[in-house]
Ligand code: ADP
């Protein structure tokens with residue numbers, strides 16, 4: 001049976017796109033046929049991150065009722081991707097309500113559909129949430145990121161979103177000197193994150209420079225450096241997701 005996972009967060013820049021893309025590659029390697037959908041309709045950048053230069057048909061066209069789904073899916077770097085479009089004009093013509101039709105079709109051919117979403121609260125972030133079987137919340141372990149995501153909890157309840165769990169990204173242990181300077185106050189403890197978000201932590205992805213390098217070389221980090229700490233953590237998260245599903 002097919003499963004749709006939406007990767008969501010209150011705040012931008014916390015790692016949704018990185019996790020969505022690498023999770024998709026990891027799931028594919030685990031013999032789950034997977035597609036990653038870039039539903040960050042305004043600012044989506046999965047195509048760029050994966051080195052896809054030419055994307056004549058994208059989610060923008062599909063959400064405007066144009067183009068075929070088959071033509072909007074590109075295979076690159078070990079993953080099938082349905083990219084968002086590059087232009088503002090395309091974004092303005094895209095109707096997020098049409099996402100359901102696209103996702104329904106994808107579930108007929110894929111075991112897993114990973115939807116990367118825009119941050120915050122808007123009709124554009126709601127559409128991916130409404131179409132998810134399970135929602136994964138991505139936060140960095142700091143108060144602003146966790147607070148912003150906590151704000152969405154009432155929305156999740158209203159639309160009956162099924163939050164599977166939390167992924168803590170860019171985790172780093174404070175150094176001895178940082179602790180001396182009181183930096184631990186800035187890092188939220190796992191128990192506090194779980195309590196605030198009323199959900200369990202499913203994975204902890206460390207801060208890892210190979211993630212930044214992988215973006216520079218336009219490859220998913222699990223392809224570029226499969227043994228790096230971040231890659232291992234994302235693969236473990238993928239295993240955990242499918243083990244119980
Ligand atoms: P979002 O989609 O939530 O806006 P991104 O996945 O685009 O966030 O991540 C933003 C930036 O953060 C990336 O370009 C990358 O440089 C950096 N980043 C994300 N995860 C990590 C990590 N685990 N270690 C180091 N840098 C990271």
Ligand code: MG
Nearest residue numbers: 016017018040
């Ligand atoms: Mg993103």
